[in-house]
Structures are given as structure tokens and as C-alpha cells.
Amino acid sequence: MAETVAKAHRTVSRVTDILEIVAQRDGARMHELSTALDAPKSSVFGLVKGLVSTGYLVEEHGVYSLGPALANLLSQPSLDVAGAAQPSLDALREQFQETAMLGVAVGDSVVYLASAESQQLIRYSAPIRVRRPLYPPSAGKVILAYRTAAQREAYLRDALLDSGTYRAALDELAAVRTGGVAFNRGETLPDVSAAARPIVVQGAVRGVISVAGPTQRIAEHLPAIADALTGAVAAAAARLGDR
Numbered sequence: 001m002a003e004t005v006a007k008a009h010r011t012v013s014r015v016t017d018i019l020e021i022v023a024q025r026d027g028a029r030m031h032e033l034s035t036a037l038d039a040p041k042s043s044v045f046g047l048v049k050g051l052v053s054t055g056y057l058v059e060e061h062g063v064y065s066l067g068p069a070l071a072n073l074l075s076q077p078s079l080d081v082a083g084a085a086q087p088s089l090d091a092l093r094e095q096f097q098e099t100a101m102l103g104v105a106v107g108d109s110v111v112y113l114a115s116a117e118s119q120q121l122i123r124y125s126a127p128i129r130v131r132r133p134l135y136p137p138s139a140g141k142v143i144l145a146y147r148t149a150a151q152r153e154a155y156l157r158d159a160l161l162d163s164g165t166y167r168a169a170l171d172e173l174a175a176v177r178t179g180g181v182a183f184n185r186g187e188t189l190p191d192v193s194a195a196a197r198p199i200v201v202q203g204a205v206r207g208v209i210s211v212a213g214p215t216q217r218i219a220e221h222l223p224a225i226a227d228a229l230t231g232a233v234a235a236a237a238a239r240l241g242d243r
Helices: 010-025 030-037 041-053 068-072 079-096 138-145 149-159 163-179 215-239
Strands: 057-060 063-066 099-106 109-116 131-133 182-185 192-201 204-214
Touching: 010 030, 010 041, 010 057, 010 063, 030 041, 041 057, 041 063, 068 099, 079 099, 079 109, 079 192, 079 204, 079 215, 099 138, 109 138, 131 138, 138 149, 138 163, 138 182, 138 192, 138 204, 149 163, 182 215, 192 215, 204 215
Parallel strands: none
Antiparallel strands: 057 063, 099 109, 099 204, 109 131, 182 192, 192 204
16 A cells, blocks of 8 residues: 655644644734734634634633643643542542532533542443533533623524523523532433532632432432532632632
8 A cells, every 4th residue: 555645734734833833932912823824814813713612722811822622632631620629529429429520611612521420320421531512511501600701692692592592591600600500400411410610719710520410319419419519619629729
């Protein structure tokens, strides 16, 4: 069989160049990327926004930095957050005999990095390192609730086509932001319900801890789980240095 010769692809090359420039400079603005690539801002803009939406870049005050999706490609992603959360996950599993999970934001997705799985025969099994939508999973609701109003509205406008459902979701996320807890009562899977709270360190959400299980078994315990999550996320935040 003849050897296949790899050839450069313009779009792929620009994407990798963007990531490398951002990594080398520890962050870059749009005009800096455009200048470095010798490309018009209009063409760079679409690529950068696509990388932000998939979590390979994050944007803050107009500066683009490497995002969490890159760590998710590695064999041991975000060990600091996962290690800090694991004792809390184990304790929650022992207390409720249901599956406890750590989720993090990866662009417009939530990815579970760690779990303490229930040992019951019928249980929820968390898909580790797989992208899930931010709405309606409870962990995703928490992530959305702590984003800016413009970011919440933009995501929900794309995800929810019905105007009534869109407005109800905005109201729900406002309540999540106020109360610090989100619920999923059979919205993703009819037979699974969950509760979730954020791990907040120095004002930033570093991850979300949730507990999920069969709706028939867990529904009546969701208020107690929500209360227990308060201590669980506080303990994880303390391990990360928010003392």
C-alpha cells in the first residue's frame, strides 16, 4: 500500500495556530490573533468563537486563553478539582446510596470528571469525560445560572425553540442563582432525578457536585440531598484553598 502523505489544511492550520499563539502569549486579544495570523478579523472571529463554544478557549474581558477542553483530552484532566471533590463524592454516596458526580464546564457543555457510583443494582451511571448539554442536567443548570445574563439567554435561545419554555428556563436559572441549587426531576431521562450545587472558589465556579438516582427512589430525598450538598461543595472548595 502506498504511503499517504499528510498535507496541511488551511482551516486546521489556523485553528492550531490560534491555540499555539494563545498558549505562547498566555492569552491574546482578537486583533493580536489577526495580526499574528496575517488574516482579516472577520475570518479569525468565527474560528475563535467556535473554539470558545467548544471549550478550547475561554474569553474574559476580550482576552482569549486556553480552555478546559484541552485538559479533558489528557488522561488525567483537572486533577486538582477532581482530587478536591472526591472525598465529598464518596461521603455523599455513603450517605444517600446514590451516585455522586463532579461536573465542570467545557465550553457550552458539562463534562463529568469524577464520580462515586452507587452500589445498588439499579443506579445512575455517570458518563465520564463525555460532553452533555448545559440544559436540562442539574449540573449544567448550575453552570448556566452563574454565567452572565447574555450568555444564559444566548444558550437557551438556541437550545429551546418554544418561547414559553425559554422564559420558564430563564426564571428557573434565576432561582438557581439565588438559591445555589438546581434540580432535574426527570427532564433528561424520565426515570432519573438529581440535585446539584457549585464549588465556588474566590467567586468563580470551579466545578459542580451533583447526586443522581432513579426518580422513584430519590425524589423524596432531593431536599435532604440539596442540604447535604451545601457542606459537600464547601468542603471541596476548602480543599482547593478557598478558606
